[in-house]
Amino acid sequence: MVELYLRAWNSMISDCHGDFRQDYQAVASILKSCAGLSAVKWGRALHGSIVRIGHVSCHAVSKALLNMYSKCGALGESKKLFGEIVSCNDHDPVFWNILLSGFAGSRVYDAETLRLFREMHGANYPKPSSVTVAIVLPVCARLGDVYMGRSVNCYAIKSGLDTHTLAGNALVSMYAKCGLVCQDAYAAFDNIDEKDVVSWNAIIAGFAENKLMEDAFRLFSSMVKGQIKPNYTTLANILPVCASFDDNTAYWFGKEIHGYVLRLNELLADVFVWNALVSFYLRVGRVEEAELLFRRMELRDLVSWNAIIAGYASNGEWSKALELFHELLTLDMIEPDSVTLLSIIPACAQSRNLQVGKMIHGYFIRHPLLCEETSVGNALVSFYAKCNDIKGTYQTFFMISRRDLISWNSMLDALVEGGHNMWFLELLHWMHCEGTRPDSVTILSVVHFCVNVLKADKIKEAHSYSIRHGLLASKFDAEPTIGNAILDAYAKCGNIEHASKVFQSLSENRNMVTFKAMISGYINCGLLDEAYMTFNRMPSSDLSVWNLMVRLYAENDCSSHALSLFHELQAHGMKPNAMTIMSLLPACVEMASVQLMKQCHGYVIRSCFGDLHLDGALLDVYAKCGSIGYAFKLFQLIPNKDLIIFTAMIRGYAMHGMGKEALGIFFHMIELGVKPDHVVITTVLSACSHAGLVDEGLNIFYSIEKVHGMKLTMEQYSCVVDLLARGGQIDDAFSLVNGMPIEANANIWGTLLGACRTHHEVELGCFVADHLFQIEAENIGNYVVLSNLYAADAKWDGVMEIRKLMRTRDLKKSAGCSWIEVERRKNVFVAGDTSHPHRINIYRILHTLNDQIKEPFQLNQLLNLQLSEC
Secondary structure: OHHHHHHHHHHHHHHOOHHHHHOHHHHHHHHHHHHHOOOHHHHHHHHHHHHHHOHHHOHHHHHHHHHHHHHOOOHHHHHHHHHHHHOOOOOOHHHHHHHHHHHHHHOOOHHHHHHHHHHHHHOOOOOOOHHHHHHHHHHHHHHOOHHHHHHHHHHHHHHOOOOOHHHHHHHHHHHHHOOOHHHHHHHHHHOOOOOOHHHHHHHHHHHHHOOOHHHHHHHHHHHHHOOOOOOHHHHHHHHHHHHOOOHHHHHHHHHHHHHHHHOOHHHHOOHHHHHHHHHHHHHOOOHHHHHHHHHHOOOOOHHHHHHHHHHHHHOOOHHHHHHHHHHHHOOOOOOOOHHHHHHHHHHHHHOOOHHHHHHHHHHHHHOHHHHOOHHHHHHHHHHHHHOOOHHHHHHHHHHOOOOOHHHHHHHHHHHHHOOOHHHHHHHHHHHHHOOOOOOHHHHHHHHHHHHHHOOHHHHHHHHHHHHHOOOOOOOOOOOOHHHHHHHHHHHHOOOHHHHHHHHHHOOOOOOHHHHHHHHHHHHHOOOHHHHHHHHHOOOOOOHHHHHHHHHHHHHOOOHHHHHHHHHHHHHOOOOOOHHHHHHHHHHHHHHOOHHHHHHHHHHHHHHOOOOHHHHHHHHHHHHHOOOHHHHHHHHHHOOOOOHHHHHHHHHHHHHOOOHHHHHHHHHHHHHOOOOOOHHHHHHHHHHHHHHOOHHHHHHHHHHHHHOOOOOOOHHHHHHHHHHHHHOOOHHHHHHHHHOOOOOOOHHHHHHHHHHHHHOOOHHHHHHHHHHHHHHOOOOHHHHHHHHHHHHHOOOHHHHHHHHHHHHHOOOOOOOOEEEEEEOOEEEEEEOOOOOOOOHHHHHHHHHHHHHHHHHHHHHHHHHHHHHHHO
């Protein structure tokens, strides 16, 4: 089009009379077209023609030329032409405004824009106008230069421009973007004589951007009551403000605004307003209403589709998001863009829909403009990583034409999550060779890698890099994310000294994660006192840390401390959750306290936790405390039983020797279609072993591979060896051990040795013991079993030899211990101990029981003697 204008212009120059050469308006129109189309090449050509015929001296033509160069980004030529115009003593501020607008619009020459403004202001004439102020203030906001912004404000006040609508709006926006909204921005807004819709939008948006939602909404309410009607920008600003309130309030306000829109035809006809309403309903989780509104829209643009797809994805309705995406693809007039793909790719990742994700990837490849979008490539890398397709992840990464730091971080994170340690190191080296500087996210991946491979020296390298490049004190790490990760990594790798040093270095920037990482580190290293001291130094209470400490004491045989902490956290006004009860349960087991167990169970029922893992744990602890009846009642009450619940019940029956009951539960589980795993099969084999159900146990053992398609484990072999041995089939057990496809461990040989002792198989027992001592020389239990085996066969020389060997190796047998809870009090008994306060009565009853046991035995012996004499 510009080319046609230019040809016509050249024709008119050559053919027409001199009076046409004075048609400056035609020249200005053509230059305006060049500016609108960024056709700087044709503008330069026209500039040459203008110079030749002398039109450059005309103000209208000079302004058009200067505007053309500024709008086309040819700032050097713009500045040169401006110098020629100003040198002719032109005092029109429009020339300055055009030049300033060109430099301000580039967003690269902000400092030069402010320098030119100072030059204009210093020249005194022409004086900056309200347009000048409106051009310069956004530059001050971008630079965060409040001092310069205040200087411009002072000039505006002295010149009386601050009351002008254009300048006042710019002042409001500048102060709001610099965070000075409550006083400065509002004062500028209040000072505007004739406020327009832009004025209201600027102040409302300013309060919203500074998280002052109630003030923003209050201003919107004032606007609605006045004469200025809201436009689509107003609604786009206020609807997110409504969404920030609590659910009921947000929904109520949003419905009010929706009703307001329905009363104004000019808003109803605007697709931007409909898009804002759809986005609002999605933000407050009203996806059905959002789609209903979306379907009622007479005109939908790509923004509408992107909003509804992203809304469903953000609300976790991945299948619906994919369904709408497929519907979008069927349209002729609208095609997905990068925003659409960035919304739908995570939906494929969350639903692990590899097939649809690959189809989207194909669409991405077929559209060259989309292929230039690095952000979409990064999203595809993350998608393949979440779908555990490492090949697809790598291929997508290599196809990204302009990789940024996010690309590298996404790929590194995928490799470290997948455990591809060698590839991770190679990619990290490649990243370094390409000159891409790691950031905080990269360091987090490196630290994760170090934990995976337990490389404390590599953690030190990552730590040193973070210190050298200021990542530990970066804006990104306002929360001590990297510091916490490094502390946790040191602790997990067993380097508690370095972990403690990092903890000390974070003294002014600790949060709950810091304390939890340090406490966990002490716990892993068995430093209980240090863990408790760190816990006491915490500045505030956090239930998760209390739970950690309760579990620490409960699992380390400190039941009384665990109970004390449990009561203390309640005294602090905190309400125990499901994890608190889970943490306390080991104390119930250690104390064998059914009473405490019932209290925990009662609290769970009253709190309506409804956690299957917790129910399974409760069932398991009832069984361990000897209350198998309570365990079975709980099992019956659980409505939707999963594998964990069935396993817990079978384990409970197994430890009580109730093999047939355990088998009944197992077969019931199979009938319900619950697929067994190795744990439950090992448990039911153990139950068969303890109950002497040899045939039933062997049938289950042989079904592991044939029926369930699982490989046999060492624990399952151990259970069957024990099953055969307890059933007196020692030779079959020994044959099974010798025929195992994997080498038997100490547990299996120990089981076989115990069976030899039970069935007086001395020769075989000696052979098994030789194998066992080679594998596990320090286990005193094996020596005791072999010694008992010799003693049972009256081979006292063997007994003396074993005892001598035990003394040589400094092995001592621990004293046997048992306990029982009577009237909520635990009574502990250790072999050879006489410290119990009621020991005299206890031993008297034991002697009486022993005598009563012997009486039937002595009568049987006498009866047998008399029968033999007859």
